[in-house]
Amino acid sequence: MTGCSLGFINPLSVLENPGTTAGDFYARNFEKKAQPGRVILNLGPQHPSTHGVLRVLCELDGEYVARCEPILGYLHRMHEKMGEVKTPWQFLPNLGRVDYLHPLAWNWAFVGAAEKLAGLTVPPRAEWLRIISCELNRISSHLLWWGAFVMDLGGFTPILYAFEEREKINDILQIITGSRLTMANFRFGGVCADGDARFFKLIQEFIPYLRERLKMYQGLVTDNVILRRRLEGVGPIDVDLCQRYGATGPILRAAGLPRDLRVDYPYGYYDQVELTIPTGPVNDSFGRYLVRLAEIETSLSIVERALKVIPDGPIIMEKAPKVSWKLPAGESYMAVEGARGQINVHLVSDGGKTPYRVKLRAPGFSNLSLFAEAAKGTLLADAIAILGSLDLVIPEIDR
Amino acid sequence: MDLSLAIFVQIIAAVLLIIALMVGNAVVMVYMERKVAGFIQRRPGPYEVGPWGTIQAICDSMKLLAKQLYRPGNVDLILYYLAPVLAFFPVLLLFLPIPFGPWLTALHINEGIVLILAFAGLGVLSNLLAGWASNNKFSLLGAARAVAQTVAYEIPMILALLAVVFLSGSMDLKRITEQQGQWPWEWNILLQPLAFFIYLVSLVGETNRAPFDLPEAESELTAGFHTEYSGMGFALFFLSEYANMLLVSFVAAVFFLGGYKGPIADGFWWLFIKAYAVMFFMVWIRWTFPRVRFDQLLNLNWKWLLPLGLLNLWATAIIMKIFL
Known part of the structure; x- marks a missing residue:
């Protein structure tokens, strides 16, 4: 600043100082490696298209992204540590808050790990209820992603259409979970509430309704020429890149590898439903878009099948663990296919009141790591499209 | 001397009316935009403030008036405050040559469209200054885009308007209006459909x-x-922005849709109805389509609209030469 050369220091200049001394540790470090003549652009943590609090540092050459680096941790809530200081019962509601878009998959991962460790058996009706609610939840997660993704591309309207469907799913899930966002109705050895006649009737009505709406989306959004031009060929991610970064879920399937835990390592009663895993015809952003829309259809058919075969019976095992329940000593591991990929819970217990260690593996963390490579050399607008196509939920990544 | 004084007074009165029109248009457009967006998105839109939310826009403008003018650090002071003013003032001049009715023109000059196009180009200068002076990288990128886009889209716009000028043999907006008839089949849009299409696309750009x-x-x-x-x-x-929208819609109405002429009785009401129909179209596509990418935007312009505009102009010229 000129203030310094005049012999006095303006106290405000520390706050307003531009140039090299501005920015925090990450920005300064990133800037060191920048080539001259390029612009460092800081996207986020408050930016309309970073879905919450992701921060991406970009080095721009004109409008091309020469290099970029995601920075995490703005929504770190110490869920893993909370798992260590709370009893399993107390920790259960936390799981819905890890990924608020697909909370039931996280419920299932944790409850499943505890059940494996303690050797609990879940009654059949509870297993089917878990499948129904988890798949409906997956649909609502994909719908929200769909709306937010098109909004990233500049189309404002689809998200409100998607929310209309999401509201219906929330209405349905509210009956058995009691909540609309951070659901936590799974219990060790079952679920906490049974679906009544209205629950099943609403689902029966919802399935044909959503199929009809998906056709409308196809015509309204998927076949839109601007959308296709924006997505086709943008951000190709091949299987090799996915495997190097540990990316899972729709991204890996869009790359062409039919890897789905519901089929490969079925948990619950998933081995009793026939599943066709949609894989992408192309591995670009449009392929990921198509795979997610196809997964909505897959989830619908799973729910349809589950409604046919769901038996009557108890929804929770006899002598289910009570609040003061202690996990037996040992360790267990549960992997669940979430809307964004593979969710793992690794539970280590020393037989005490609280688990010794709870490791949560968030799929978004690995998926986000792809971004720096996938976005290299693309236009800024394409980088935003790629970021959207990875379907990131930042709370889940930061945990 | 008397004559020029009369014109001066006339222009001052017109500018005052135009300011009223601009503000009124912004109020109407904010309401229309939000209601149409609500209709498209299956939600009610504004409905709390006043009957059917009609005074929502007025309340919004009150809020904007009362808000603190926050100035970020290290901006270029003069340019930072000059840019919004510079965005606002050229628009006042742009409405002068528009013929609102047979006797309602603020400034009747022979080359009305030249005046409009010349001052419309000034608008992008304010965008550039705003982006540059803000000392913000997002603003700078936006300003750079604004310049490239506006300069590019002016060319097919001029080509499309030029085709109509060929047809009428005049750059006078009033004469162009007078040469079109009362009924829709007598308007220039039927003679120049391609030019209208090119104009419609480049007007959004x-x-x-x-x-x-x-x-x-x-x-x-x-x-x-x-x-x-x-x-x-x-x-x-x-x-x-809304005034510019209104202006390009007025020009579209004058050049292609018969201006103030219409069935039953000519008058400014027809011009307004046509202009707002064009504006409704702009609102409609805004809430329907995703955004194009920047290179696609320029490709559309340089590879499609510009050659098509030239072709259209060329065909118009040849047909005029042979048949008329």
Whole structure:
């Protein structure tokens, strides 16, 4: 600043100082490696298209992204540590808050790990209820992603259409979970509430309704020429890149590898439903878009099948663990296919009141790591499209 | 001397009326935009303030007036405050040659469209200055986009208008209107459908509206060139954006849709109905389409609209030469 050369220091200049001394540790470090003549652009943590609090540092050459680096941790809530200081019962509601878009998959991962460790058996009706609610939840997660993704591309309207469907799913899930966002109705050895006649009737009505709406989306959004031009060929991610970064879920399937835990390592009663895993015809952003829309259809058919075969019976095992329940000593591991990929819970217990260690593996963390490579050399607008196509939920990544 | 004084007084009165028109138009357009958006998105839109939310826009403008003018650090002071003013003032001149009715023209000159196109080009200067002076990288990127886009889309726009000028043999907006008939089949749109289409596309590009709103693409650049403006600074940009929309819609109405002429009785009401129909179209596509990418936007212009415009102009000239 000129203030310094005049012999006095303006106290405000520390706050307003531009140039090299501005920015925090990450920005300064990133800037060191920048080539001259390029612009460092800081996207986020408050930016309309970073879905919450992701921060991406970009080095721009004109409008091309020469290099970029995601920075995490703005929504770190110490869920893993909370798992260590709370009893399993107390920790259960936390799981819905890890990924608020697909909370039931996280419920299932944790409850499943505890059940494996303690050797609990879940009654059949509870297993089917878990499948129904988890798949409906997956649909609502994909719908929200769909709306937010098109909004990233500049189309404002689809998200409100998607929310209309999401509201219906929330209405349905509210009956058995009691909540609309951070659901936590799974219990060790079952679920906490049974679906009544209205629950099943609403689902029966919802399935044909959503199929009809998906056709409308196809015509309204998927076949839109601007959308296709924006997505086709943008951000190709091949299987090799996915495997190097540990990316899972729709991204890996869009790359062409039919890897789905519901089929490969079925948990619950998933081995009793026939599943066709949609894989992408192309591995670009449009392929990921198509795979997610196809997964909505897959989830619908799973729910349809589950409604046919769901038996009557108890929804929770006899002598289910009570609040003061202690996990037996040992360790267990549960992997669940979430809307964004593979969710793992690794539970280590020393037989005490609280688990010794709870490791949560968030799929978004690995998926986000792809971004720096996938976005290299693309236009800024394409980088935003790629970021959207990875379907990131930042709370889940930061945990 | 008397004559020029009369014209001077006339222009002053017209400018005052035009300011009223601009503000009134912004109020109407904010309401229309939000209601149409609500209708498209299956939600009610504004409905709390006043009957059917009609005074929502007035309350919004009151809020903008009362807001603090926050100035970020290290801006270029003069340019930062000059830019919104510069966005607002050229628009006043742009409405002068528009014939609102057979006897309702603020400034009747032979080359009305030249005046409009010349001063419409000034609008982008304010965007550039705003982006540059804000000392913000998002603003700078938005400003750079605004310049490239507006300069590019002016050319097919002029080519499309030139085809109509060929047809009428005049650049006088009133004469162009007079040569069209009362009924829709007597309007220039039937003689020049391609030119109308080119004009319609480039008008969206020229006014930086979605799907061509690259300078303020919010999912990429937060708010583009006006990221750092608040209160009235933002409001002036907003006002001039809607005024520009109204202007290009007026020009579309005059050149292609018969201007103030219409069935039953000629008058300014027809001009307004036609202009607002064009504006409704712009609102409609804004809430329907995703945004194009910047290279696609320029490709559309240089590879499609410009050659088509030239071809159309060429065909018009040949047909005029042979048959008329």
